[in-house]
Amino acid sequence: MGKDDPVRSCYVDRMLSVEENAFLTRTGAGTPMGDFVRRFWLPFLLADELVPDGPPLRVKLLGERLVAFRATDGQVGLVDEFCPHRRAPMFFGRNEEDGLRCVYHGWKFDRAGTCTDMPSEPPDSLFKTKVTIAAYEVREKAGLLWAYLGPPGTAGEVPHHEWMDVPDAQRYLGRWEQQSNFAQAIEGELDSAHLSSLHQPLAAPDVPKASSFGAYLREDGAPRWSIRERDFGLTVTARRKAGEGLGYFRTNHFLLPCCSLIAPDPGRQRMMRTWVPMDDERTGVIGVNYYMDKPLSEADLAALRAGENGFPLPIPGTHRPQANRANDYLIDRDVQRTSTATGIRGIRVQDLAMVEGLGPIVDRTREHLGSSDAALIAMRRLLMRGAHALRDSGAVPPAVRGGDLYHVQGWSDVLTDEEFERQQDQRILV
Template sequence: MLSYQDNQILTQTNSGTPMGKTLRRYWIPALMVEELPYPDCPPVRVKLLGEELIAFRDTNGKIGLVDEYCPHRKVSLFYGRNEDCGLRCAYHGWKFDFDGNCVDLPSEPPESNFKHNINIKSYPCEERGGVIWTFMGEPEHKPELPEQEWMMVSNSQRYISKKIQECNYFQALEGGIDSSHVSILHSGSVGGIGVSKKSSSTSLLAQDAAPRFEVMDTDYGLLIGARRNADDNQFYWRITQFIMPWYTMIPPFGGAPRGGHAWVPIDDEHCWVWSWSWTPDRDLTEQEIEQMKSGAGIHSLLIPGTFRTKANKDNDFLIDREMQKRGESFAGIFGLGMEDHTVQVSAGPVVDRSQEKLGTSDTAIIKARRCLLNAVKTLEKGEPLPGLNPESHKVRSASVLLAKGVPFNEGAQEALKLSEKDFEAV
């Protein structure tokens, strides 16, 4: 159980809030590169951490992320013209470059210097791994971009999607580090990530639905081990990382592609759910890509032209009671990612954690909450935040069988560490 006050701190991310200040110290995945596919393409609305913004790619290919509203009469720049290295307001033609500087005021006399006094909020952007990243904190605190494995592989080894989820970011993130629900909620749907229901990992998940958790603090966040009984001599460990401030990794199933997520606040009641699948040492196969596009796995089917899921709260997530009875999906919801999405949204936009009842299987969630709340205090003290060093992101999740009595972080050490040799290969 979390106090009402701590829950407020944890879930409120707008500008000026303690958590909002903390999250703005990290690079934020803002758009897929394909959303701004070419110079002078149409601008795109972006909302992050409660701020309404406009993204555009200028004539030279530089990316601007600026305040949505023109400072003249506060109309939306979404309707503006992206031309000649700037975004021009459709109302009076005020034009802004990618840094937010006003570069033209056609409604003012030629001799006026007024434009030199006009600028709008802007945030720097960089491209990496098929994603456009932005930094919304003070410029002097801008760190290096993170270097997770999926970001560094070739495009042919990576598949990325994003969607809007109608709940608070941490409410969604909690599901990403909760290995205990995998044996229940996802008991009928692991095939959606390319895993046979007869695979050894699937049977091990099924035979022990009550994992024991061990959680360790790290320089990037948390290392989380979920231990299940395998046989008289071994434990089956599913080991994942919570990388500050919103990343989770999915422990691999056999030879299936690896997976991970980022859970980024749009505002306090909505979040972006980023999902990525990748293979470290080969291209994704056509069959794997088609499976990802089908919506059966962690990547969800969307309403065309939007980032809203086809199955959503307005249609009860297209729940199929017959499929539920047959055991094809424990919840009767199509798609592994949508199963998570459904139950998380069903709890309401912001859960009141002061009313919950937690058990031993919630150890990782409790630690993750504390990790973020401690980061707020760390920032207030002026001390370094976890997860800002790109080197700390060079880790992998793991699924391993270890002899009973062997500490999971030691026994799985080679499987968890992304070596320099591996990183050079990608």
Template sequence: MLSKEENELLTRVGPGTPAGEMLRRYWWPVGFTEHVKEKGRPVRTKLLGEDLVLFRDGNGRLGLLGLHCSHRGTSLEFGRVEDRGIGCCYHGWLYDVRGRCLEQPAEPEGSTFKDRVQHPAYQAQEIGGFIFAYIGPEPAPLLPNYDLFLREDGEREVGAGHDYCNWLQRAENSVDQTHLIALHASEYPHLALKRPVIGWERRDYGAKISMQVPGISKPKFSHWIFPSHTRHTTARKGRKPDHAIRFRVPMDDTNTMTFWLRFYPYGEEDRSKPFLLKTLGFENDQAGVYERVDDGWWGVASHDQDRVAQESQGPIYDRTKEHLGASDQGVIMLRTMIKESIDAVRHGKDPVWVLRDSAQNETIGFDASMQEIGALE
């Protein structure tokens, strides 16, 4: 278990908090390429307790700015995107993607007031159908080139779902492979309540996790990517097996957005088919609302099972009350690495898995696999 002080240390993500300062050293998905059109409607988003607006100007450049206009605080979500940037609906102040104020229509002609206004602006990059944001100190690290972002020998689906709980609850789920035999018993009946043998091998990116279940010939290999991501495979009942990557994004202390990518590699007979990208977008998740089914187990539909497990712990789980066992080694490893990374940032160093060497950032592959679907070559 953790002390109250340790729990606060690991869960609070706003500006100036130890975990928040550490988590600002990473790129995080905040939207979808398909949703942010040139001179289209601005998109409101939230990351690490900061309200932001995402847009694409008339020259195709992505902008990520503080949500509230520097003039008198009106939301830029209701602004108009123009060739040079985004204009506030209240008084027409126009900002470019770097946060420079270009126009103030109500100010006297020739005024230089606009030149003294610098609106909060952050970096945004696109990859794999996602838009990633970086809101930490400069210089920004490299945006990792994970394999599923780049492969085009199959079909890629991208989407996101709202989790009404703290980021650490979702992150801990990413290293907890043992929950498959219980929480997902209805989806993996051949694994249901069979005692697994689990291994956690620490790697520079996080950990490689192996799970061997009695009666299953091949072990399942998954990868936890620090701070809160998973590169894995799924083969839930009635669904086509896939390779996947999930990003648990801390919106604020009590809300997380899980961005996900599912990749269905083509078989030999489909090699000539063109690459297909589907943007499924944001799911309509509601706090405390879950689909109930009669499945002989927990009565919760597959797509809501993880949400039920983490959200029912409360907005921020009180870890002073927990009792960890031998099967929770992954959770302990995760917390240790978070503390190490917080300490690194305090001492002016990079936390775990911050990439700055382009030689390390060619296609980053993983041997995730299970009996139903092999590793990608």
């Protein structure tokens, strides 16, 4: 095949080189992608995980080892995990009277990183004024804690998502840790094509199409993509056949730098997920399921807590899924033989088995991407273009403004192509 052969350019040129794969996936301090991701507010804990003067928590963000604590005044600090004196772990520190005290020699630091007490030095020493602990800005919004790790003075607004406007009873917040790079976690979520196989039962359930769009997923495994670049990132719509002259359209969004909004079927829970790099091989996921117009029922909540509907069931006392790589995601080969594609219980665990199973950083030089992979190709390009622009010219995309730019929604519906063309820009608006 020649270089200009359309088949070649479609299926082969989109693979990444070794260097490009590293560029996309490395997020440590000083890497181009790490610098880019640091220009956005990143959710890292549920707000109720920290109480005033309560125990600090270890936090890993973009390869940095940190400790979070809630001070006496209710504000949250996020500081270096290691004391600047002799590097003792601040995790064991005492959270007291608006500061975290290192228990080794008693140095104490406030939320801003200022040393407020240094009992191991003489009272008249000025040493205290010369030592700080690295500290990052934290905001609390809508039940989540958000950190900004970019250069001082460059932060935009914390995103304003549609779910932030609904009462607490209409939303469920959770988090888990995933053993994969963040980019491949996002790819797994934007990859609408796998809905036709990975999550399917072997026999079609007996439900009318109007009440479940699942039949369209099963009947058309080769969606056609429509992708639009937006100020917040990307809108990616997968179109499947839905009878004469009609398409089943699923519109998802990729919100820079690591957030996905997934289209619900009408009446079902909406989903937001953020995929924040803890380091290059682990991702901290924050998930929100919500209704815009009604509270979650007891049955909804029970299912969510049981690891259904987009959340994995955690090992008690941790944020690591019970079904994991070490136990082959609890695959049941009998179930796989008789009733579902995977024999793995729970949609999220099925996703985990695939996304983690690629290895912590998939070798993208060995992929063979097809037309069904258009959304994740566009996502990679957008991230890499952003990191290139910041590195080469200091430019940042409009999305760093955050705030209302993120006030959009996913949707799915059965429409004619003309209706989709007419409606696609309006229907993402909340």
